[in-house]
Amino acid sequence: MTTEKPIIAIPMGDPAGIGPEITVKSLTKKEIYDVSKPLIIGDSKVIERAIDIVSADVTINEITSPEDGKYVLGTIDVINLNNIDIDKLEYGEVSVQGGQGAFEYIKxxxxxxxxxxVHALATTPINKESLKAAEVPYIGHTEMLEDLAGSNDPLTMFEVRGMRIFFLTRHLSLKDAIGQMTKERVADYLVRCDKALQRLGVENRRFAVAGLNPHSGEGGLFGMEEVEEIKPGIKMAVEAGIDAVGPVPADSVFFQALNGKYDAVLSLYHDQGHIAAKMTDFHRTISITNGLPFLRTSVDHGTAFDIAGKNIAESISLEEAIKLAAQYAPNFTSYNM
Structure with missing residues (x-):
């Protein structure tokens, strides 16, 4: 498939959350259409209500195939799955239809x-409680995409203001995450992270691995994880040809990466990298899932049930996710921009 701009599929997320609102808001921006062909996968009735809520001057164009989209500012192209009873939709409420609908849009x-x-996905928030209520057997996007795409242990990467952060572990307690910090896993992840950046078209790939303990353990004074597992894992990766250093104390490594010293940081656990990214710029922190057969970017915030339907949700994160998907899409497909 050849096109001037990539088609970016946007599953609209949980209909009771802010996903439909921020999707509509994003698709009122000229810069989105300058770089991409955005396509909503969702429910037209929910999108119509979102249009009313945000007072957007747009019309819906229902299509059955991506190739039939108009992809012009002022028209929102939608593949309508027609799976929401709009009369029973309550903003901010956990529901079976919300969880099931969100899953079906992603599927x-x-x-x-x-x-x-389509050339990439830019996903919007889903709600774990609604997924559970609908008996959808996944805890989140990454696990869902991994299974649906037949992939194994995809890599999560954050990008914000040029800083890239990979995660050695994700949704684990800190105690369980530490148990996963083996030298073999560190080495394997650095090799895989390098391949992921290469696929994204990143030419310079110098990695720093964040330390776990204060001051990276001070040679064993504050813990032996760096000495026994993390540093040997880095050494194994270097021997395999990866440009990696560390462990670098976590209180400085992200600042250094933000200022260009490193091209990416391998964060050892969930909050270590999340805090660094979101404190840098909460709204522009974008999640990229590597290791799938296709490119997926995502907002890195939740369904915000407390403000859903009130026209106060910011769409900046989704706009950035769509633009980043458009930027990286040519490296995942054979077409020319």
């Missing part, structure tokens, strides 16, 4: 990506 988006009909 359809993945099917389109695997078929080569």
């Amino acid at each position: 359809k988006s993945v099917e389109l990506a695997l078929a080569g009909q």
Whole structure:
């Protein structure tokens, strides 16, 4: 499939959250259409209500295939799955139809990506409680995409203001995460992270691995994890040809990466990297899932049930996710921009 701009599928997320609102707000911006062809996968009735809520001057164009989209400012192209009873939709409420609907939008988006009909996904928030209520057997996007795409242990990467952060572990307690910090895993992840950046088209790939303990353990004074596992894992990766250093104390490594000393940081656990990214710029922290057969970017915030339907949700994060998907999409597909 050849096109001037990539088609970016946007599953609209949980209909009771802010996903539909921020999707509509994003698609009122000219800069989105300058770089991409955005396509909503969702429910037209929910999108219509979101249009009313945000007072957007747009019309809906329902299509059944991505190739039929108009992709022009002022028209929102939607593949309508028609799976929400709008009369029973309550903003900010956990619901079976919300969880099931959100899953179905993602599933359809993945099917389109695997078929080569869209070039990337830019996902919006889903709610874990609604997924559970609908008996959807996944805790979040990454696990869902991993299974639907037939991938194994995809890599999560954050990008914010040029700083890239990978995660050695994700949704684990800190105690369990420390148990996963083996030299073999550190080495394997550095090799895989290097391949991920290479696929994204990043030419310079110098990695720093964050330390776990204060001052990276001070040679064992404050813990032996760096001495026994993390540093040997880095050494194994270097021997495999990866440009990596560390462990670098976590209180300085992210600042150094933000200022260009490193091209990416391997964060050892969930909050270590999340805090660094979101304190840098909460709204512009974008999540990229590497290791899938297609490119996926995402907002890094939740469904915000407390403000859903009130027209106060910011769309900056989704706008950045769409633009980043458009930027990296040519490296995942054979077409020319």
